[in-house]
Amino acid sequence: MSRSRKASVASQAQGDETTTNRWASLTWEDVDRWAGNRSASRGRNYQRQGRIADLAVTEDGKLLASVMGTERYATTVWFEGKSARSPKIESKCTCPVGFDGCKHAVAVVLAYLDILAEGKEVPAARPDDRRWAKLSAEAAADDDEFGEAPGDEWDDNLDGKTEDELDDGFADEGDEYVERDKRLRRGRSISHASKGLGRQGAGKKPDKRRSRVDWNEKIRAHIREKGREELAEMACTLVNRFPDLRAEFQERIALAEGDVSRLVNQARRQLHTITAEVGWHNYWKGEGHTPDYTQLKRKFERLVDAGHHDEVVKLGEELIRWGIAQIEQSDDEGETATELSSCLPVVVSALARSSRLAPDKILYAIDADLQDEYDVLRDAADAVLNGKWTRADWSIVADRLAARLRKMPSGGDRDEFTRNYKRDRLSNWLLHALVRAGREDELLAVYETEARTTGSYQRLVEHLLHEGRLEDAQRWAREGIEKTQAKWPGIAEALREKLCELARRRKDWGVVAAHAAHDFVEHPSAPGFKELIAAAEKAKCEKQVRLAALKILESGQSPIQPSPERGGQCKIAIAPTWPLPVPDYLGPATESSATARGARGAPHSIPHPHYDVLLEMAIADKRPDDALHWYDKLAHLGRRSAAGVWGGYGHSYYADQVAAAIACSHPARALDIYRRELEANLKEAHISAYENCAAYLRKMRPIMKSVGREDEWTRLLADIRQNYRNRPRFMEILDSLEGRTILQTRTSRRSR
Incomplete structure (x- = not known):
């Protein structure tokens, strides 16, 4: 067969710059960098299952094949650039992933290398092969006729595909699409670049596309050419054909005739209907529903344009109340909230031009914020609150909020947390209103009253610190710790931090x-x-503190110990040699911690050393002898922990760090540690364990070389290959460790 119809078998000469040799030089690391580990794994499975058909190659080395997945996909793979030393692989496929290393592209590359390993020839790809046209059509789909990138179409295609079901459990469902999704945003440039693939033989002329702007101009010109009667007839035809356009005309006519109540009632019914829908999405399957607020927004806009601002403001109150309830019930990632928020600028615009007084407008925004637990209304509320209101306006608002706060229950509620939360939010707005009204002298009374009512001492202390009233801040922080320690320990701890800041x-x-x-x-x-x-x-x-702290780490004995007394009370016993004060407000935390440790059971109530911390410190300070000492101590303690004496991090957790830290000073011990971890991972039969084994072998090699034991490393690797030869994926990972190409691996296997 002629050279134009057949691609010769690759020459194995190193340094040859032919494309075939570039394929032959590929390693698994190259494939993983290109396609990602998951796609590489799935591509291997596809190739083993024989899903590749009609593989061909062009004269310049582009691969073309058909791959059977959910459908029969056309796939092409090629090298970008000239360098054989750092090959950059590109691909294009008619599957939903489409480009940049899908599993179908990986399978094509592996099938090609298998043919090279067998010493067979690969048919030449014909310029008029119909698969080029299919790939070119996929690339052309990146542009619609109006010049807009169809991002939504790509996202839709990525969901709901069932091809993962064909992978026979080799990888987690959906993972490849998640991995590919990260590359979609840069993929269009590849897609555009690959359009030329199909034009090698398809002979298609470039499509003449118009942009949206061009179409708008043509439509305007077309309309202007029509006469009055012809335009009226066209409008009537379109009204009867399109229900949305009919509704538009009906609303215009109703408003022109002064029938506002009809449109308001329509908007209210639509509001109740749309807020009753529950938004949900199953992102793996590409299924779901998002309520559409487009028509409701249009009705709001129509009322605003006609000057009926008060009606929109009233409808807005219902929208906020029912919309927030809808968001609470929805199960999506904010799509429902986004739809709801699209109506809010219209409501804000109506509020600004409504007949309500300035304080009422401010309170409208505050009430909206108080209902909002999801930050959906923040931008709309801020648009109102940041308006040019006078101090007098804010003063009226402050008085009304203070009256509301006085009416709220201050205790006795079963759900005390919710009551305090609501009071704190309302009092925050009261404080804000007082500042905007210029009534700062009233702030402290509110802070103090609410601190004792809701436990909001932290807010009070922060205010006092800001005002420079340090003594008062300390006094209130101490009171807050005493009042909140038992019920709200988090508040007490925050107040201790404030006292530390004060010190x-x-x-x-x-x-x-x-x-x-x-x-x-x-x-x-x-x-x-x-x-x-x-x-x-x-x-x-x-x-003195260093010695005491080291004793804590080495023995678990603290100079500050809880001392039980009669009646179940617990005080603090301080060692005479301890040089630091122990403020009384720190005592309760120590006592409660001791009680908590005792409640968890005897093993945790026994003081234990913290060799793990000492080990971390030795590694950080580059003290290899100490690191090895504490590692051995930790290993012994770990054996005791099996009997329930201690439950901290075991020595295996630090094996890598310790071995790396002592590799130069104690190479034999470093090798022992790596060897032990290697043997532990060899017992496991999964990819992560294989990769761990390769990592340990890689770390052991330079150490063995430094002590003249490199031959031992070679024998060790050979033994592992012999003992685990029935694990093909493990063998591939070991090939990568030795720098073998994929072709070398497959050739050697066939020779066996």
Whole structure:
């Protein structure tokens, strides 16, 4: 057969710049970088299942094939650029994914390499092959006749496809489409570039497309050419043909005749109907429903244009109430909220021109915000609240909000949390209104009253700190800790942080260090240790604190211990050598923590060392001897933890970090650690374990080379290949480790 009809079998000479040799030089790492791990895995499955048909190659090395998925897809793959050392692969497919490394493209490449491994010839791709035309048509679909990119169509195609069901469980359903979806935004440039593929032989002329602007001009010109009677007849025809246009004319006529109530009632019925619909989406299947507010918005706009602003404002109140309830029931990612919010600018515009007084307009926006738990109305409310209102307007608003607050229940509710939440939101608006009204002298009374009513001490303390009233801030923070510790410990902890901030302002470094010690005792960690030592240096007691902190880590014994007393009370016992103060407001946290630890069971109530923290510190400080010491201690403690003595991180969690840290100073121990982790992963038969094994082997190789044991590494790898040769995916990963090409791997397997 002639050279134009057949592609010769690849030459294996290194450095040959032919395209065939570029295919032959591909490794699994190249394929993973191009298509991603999941598509590469699925492409392997497709190739093994024999789904590729009619594979052909062009003279310049482009692959063309048919792949059987949900449908029969046309797929082409080619190299971009000239370099053989860093090949860049591109692809185009008629499947929903379409481009940039779908599983069908991967399967085509692997099928081609299999043919090369067999020493067979690949038929030449004909310029008039119909598959080029199909690929070109897919590329052309990226432009519609009006010059708009059909993004929605692409998204729709990505959902609801059942081809994953054909993958026989080799990968999680839908994962490839998720992976491909990240590349869609840059894929159109590839799609446009690939349009030329089909024009090698199809002989199609470029389509003459008009933009939307061009069409608008043509439509205007067409209308202007019509006479009056002809236009009237055309309008009547269109009104009868299109219900939306008929409704438009009916609304215009009703308003012109002064029949406003008819349109208002229509809008109200439509509002109730649309807000009763529940928005939902199943994004995996591409199914769902989003309520459409387009017609309701149009009715609102029609009423506003006709000057009926008050009616729209009243309808807006119903829209907000029922719309928020609808969002609460919907199960989507904000599509329903977006539709609802499209109507709000019309309502805001109507409110601005309505007959309501200025304070009523402000309260309208505040009430909308108070109903909104989803930040749907924030932009609309801000558009009103940021208007040019006078201090007198805001003063009236403040008085009305204060009256509402006095009427709200202040206690005795079964749902105390909800009551406090609602009061806090309302009082926040009251405080804002007082500021806008210039009545700042009334703020403190509100802050203090609400702190004792709802536990909002943090807000009060922040205000006092802002005002520079440090003594008052400290007094209220202490009261807040006492009042909230049992019921709302999160508030109490936030107030302790405020007291620490206050001590830092005063440069009371002993108290600042006491806070750092409190946090470290509660939650020992390497960052906490550094923070404690830094604070202790400023407090001039770094040496004593360091020794105590290290003792906590090494033995679990703290210088600050809860001391049970009669009657179930628990006080704090402080070691005489502890140099830092223990403020009384830090005591309750320590006592409650001790009680909580005891309640969880005996193993956790026994003080235990924190070798994991000491190990992290040794690694960070580049102290390999200490790192190995604490690693061994942690391994021993881990064996005890199996008996329920301790439940922290085990030594295996730190194996990689420790081995890397001691590789130069203790190479033999580093190799032992890597070997142990390697053997543990060899017992598992899944891809992540295979990749872990390759990673450990890769790390072991330079260490073995440095101590003259490189031959041992080679034997180890050969033994693993022999013992696990029945795991083809593992063998492929090991091929990548050794730098073997895919073609070399497949050729060697066939030779066996």
